Amino acid sequence: MLSTLIKSFSRSTPSLAGAQYRAYSRQMPMMYPILLSSTWIVAYVHTDIAPLWLTVAIPSLFTAACVLRMLHWLKAYETIPSPEEAAKAFRATMLLAPIIASSFTVWSFLLFSYGTPYTKSYLAFYMANTVVVCIFCLMHVREAALIVTLIVNGAFIGFFAWAGQPTFLAMALNTALVSIGMLVVLSINYDDFARRIAAEADASAKQTEQARLMRMIDDMPVAVMTADPIDFKITYLNDASRKLLRRIEHLLPIDAEAMIGASIDIFHLVPDRQRRLLSDPTRLPHRIRINLGNEVLDLNASAIHADDGNYLGPMLTWAIVTSEVEAENKIRYLAHHDALTGLANRVTLNDALLKLTSDALTPGALLLIDLDGFKVINDTLGHKFGDELLVAVAKRLSELCESHSAVIARQGGDEFAIVLTNVSTSQCDTITSDILTRLSEPFVLERKRVAQIGASIGVALFPKHATSAEEVMVRADMALYVAKTAGKGGVRYFTTEMQDEFVAANRLENELRIALSSGKGLSIFYQPIIDLRHRKVVSREALARWYHDELGWVSPATFIVAAERSDLILKLGHHVLHEACREAMSWDGGETVAVNISASQMGRSELLSVVRSALDQSGLPPERLELEITETALLRNEAASVAELEQIRALGVRISLDDFGTGYSSLAHLRLFPFDKIKIDGSFVRDALDRADCASIVAAVIDLGNRLGVATVAEGVETLAHFNLMQDLGCHQVQGYLLGRPSASPYDDILNPDLVTSS
Known part of the structure; x- marks a missing residue:
């Protein structure tokens, strides 16, 4: 039983064990003096009737033991034990309690046999009082008090009940009832x-x-504050809040250090709505951004509840997000505006078109503007000046549209768009005319450089030409394409004929795509190039031809333009180059083959690999291949194009400058790259007989070629007079219908055999 009681105490919580120790350590020193004084009184009463070993010796032993225990508890009075020390003290108390109780009980029963009726009654009173004292002093160690009660009163009750004397039986019964009551109270x-x-x-x-x-909230990097839900006074601020408040202290009516107890209304110009939110936990959590001077605060309010669910108040986490808001606004601005010019971008343009077409009763127009001559300036003066010019164009367009309801956008590159709302056709005419006039005026750029450009404009009217945003854009683009094709500096309104032409062009493009995939209908014709000195064919120019089952022979001017509008020009160029190299290998005279390279093939870092592939697959020696490059083609990424041509020329392939004199800065291109041949544009040759200026240009080019050691070829030789003039001027080679038309390999269609010596 004792071990069970000890184990029950060991299961006590540390806090309970410590409290028990502190309580009975204060009461135990009081128990021993009371016990000893009562014991010596009992011994004195029995001095004359009991032996000295009972009245002196045993009480003296009791006194020594009790004094030692009393000194122990007096020493422990002010100590704060650990749970282990409290458990150890309890185990000692539990072991000593039955020993002390049994000792005093046995001593009492030994004295009982020597006593008179009075002393026996006093012994019963002594034992009852001893139990009462022990119970009260051990009341915080219930197990020890129970042991003492069971031993002392159990023996007392049993002894007196066994005696059979009525008075003793009554005392035993009374003691039992009192003990039970005291144990219940205990x-x-x-x-x-x-x-x-x-x-x-x-x-x-x-x-x-x-x-x-x-402490955790205080140390959090997030600013936290709490407020009273009744009077809305700030009740708590963590360190992060205090630091942030010091940053915006100049914007607040009170100092940051005085914020505790201040109203949270200081953050709001109109606090009523915020009060309604913070006082009602069902409306939380809630997030809001507020402007405080030039700063922006981000506040997140959440509800704090007690364990019983009662609303204690709001907790606000907050931050100064001025820089984040500025970044968000910048991102939002860039998402809807062109970064260079500040105009609207495609997204905003599309939104404006959707808004325009949502109201069929409000007429409007879309103007697509393409800058004429911008690419030349951008490539020659550099992208910095090109960007400066675009900004200047944007400024002029904005000034022109100030008095109109307009959205001006940059679509990319040198393309701009203007959405006009509530304008008539006559107003649109005026606006487009003003745009052409203003954009054709010189632009003075940085370093006082002057740029001269023009513009082509395509116009689609709403709802006259289209009823949806997509249709308006497509049809304005059609009009712009026609304006650019017709010549620079023009305006074209969409017409149904344009639609028909584009449908036909798309069909032609699809048919050409099928022909390139299957190879059906495509062939290569060759036009001879004659050496004037030896009167013999020295080269042939490869020219693509296409025969369609339904359309018949399709003009090169038609299908090449269709190819250039799409990626088909790359496939067509690849096809012509490979086929020309393959067929040239079958020519007995060892003539060179000249292949035209389009502008789209230049500057893409692909031409070198295509040339190598054609030479490797055909076995044609590199020196028998000539690539004809127009000046316009060189303008597309000029540096990359020249670098690629140098690599091709290093293979042994010859490079010719085609249509010389028709491009921009022809002489600059001769200085830029060491061409093997110059081909004089046929327009100069044809007019040389009638126009002295054209004759002078042809003569100058031939003389320039002789001085540079570069062969010259005159294109467009159609009459004997042309032939004789070119011969007199010292031209090296000629090409034209007088000598031979393009024909299929391997035969040359020589029209004047007298002028050409057969091989």
């Missing part, structure tokens, strides 16, 4: 004590946890 008091200690421990744990939580 148990109730102990349970109350245990519950109180548990409640104190729980409160202490909660307080510790709350303190730890508050």
Whole structure:
């Protein structure tokens, strides 16, 4: 039983064990003096009737033992034991309690046999008082009090009940009833004590946890504050909040250090709505951004509830997000505006078109503007000046449209768009005319450089030409394409004929795509190039031809333009180059083959690999291949194009400058790259007989070629007079219908055999 009681104590919580120790360590020193004084009084009463070993010797032993225990408890009075020390002290008490109780009980029964009726009654009173004292002094160690009661009163009751004397039986019964009552009271008091200690421990744990939580909140990098839900006064600020408040202290009516107890209304110009939110937990959590001077605050309010669910108040986490808001606004601005010019971008343009076409009763127009001559300036003066020019164009367009309801956008590159709302056709005419006039005026750029450009404009009217945003864009683009094709500096309104032409062009493009995939209908014709000195064919120019089952022979001017509008020009160029190299291998005279390279093939870092592939697959020696490059083609990424041509020329392939004199800065291109041949544009040759200026240009080019050691070829030789003139001027080679038309390999269609010596 004793071991069971000891184990029950070992299962006590640390807080309960410590409280028990502190309680009975204060009461135990009082128990021993009371016990000893009563014992010596009993011994004195029995001095004359009992032997000295009972009246002196045994009480003296009791006194020595009790004094030692009393000194032990007096020493432990102010100590705060650990749970292990409290358990050890309890085990000692549990072991000593039955020993002390048994010793005093046996001593009492030994004295009982020597006593008179009075002394026997006093012994019964002594034993009852001893139990009462022990119960009250051990009340916080219920197990020890129970042991003492069972041993002393159990023996007392049993002894007197066994004696059979009515008075003793009554005393035994009375003692039993009192003992039971005292044990019940002891148990109730102990349970109350245990519950109180548990409640104190729980409160202490909660307080510790709350303190730890508050330290954590104080150390959080997030600013936190709490407010009273009734009067909305600030009740708590963590360190992060205090730091942020110091940053915006100049914007607040009170100092940051005086914020505790201040109203949270200081953050709001109109606080009523915020008060309604913060006072009602059902409306939380809630997030809001507020402007405070030049700063932006981001506040997140959440509800704090007690364990019983009662609303304690709002907790606000907040931050100064001025820089983040500025970044968001910048991102939002860039998402809807062109970064270079500040105009609207495609997204905003599309939104404007959707808005325009949503109201069929409000007429409007879309103007697509393409700058004429911008690419030349951008490539020659550099992208910095090109960007400066685009900004200047944007400024002029904005000034022109100030008095109109307009959205001006840059679509990319040198393309601009203007959405006009509530305009008539006549107003649109005026606006487009003003745009052409203003954009054709010189632009003075940085370093006083002057740029001269023009513009082509395509117009689609709403709802006359289209009823949806997509249709308006497509049809304005059609009109712009026609304007650019017709010549620079023009305006074209969409017409149904344009639609028909584009449908036909798309069909032609699809048919050409099928022909390139299957190889059906495509062939290569060759036009001879004659050496004037030896009167023999020295080269043939490869020219693509296409025969369609339904359309018949399709003009090169038609299908090459269709190819250049799409990626088909690359496939067509690849096809012509490979086929020309393959067929040239079958020519007996060793003539060179000249292949035209389009602008789309230049500057893409692909031409070198295509040339190598054609030479490798055909076996044609590189020196028998000539690539004809127009000046316009060189303007597309000029540096990359020249670098690629140098690599091709290093293979042994010859490079010719085609249509010389028709491009931009022809002489500059001769200085830029060491061409093997110059081909004089046929327009100069044809007019040389009638126009002295054209004759002078042809003569100058031939003389320039002779001085540079570059062969010259005159294109467009159609009459004998042309032939004789070119011969007189010293031209090296000629090409034209006088000598031979393009024909299929391997035969040359020589029209004047007298002028050409057969091989």
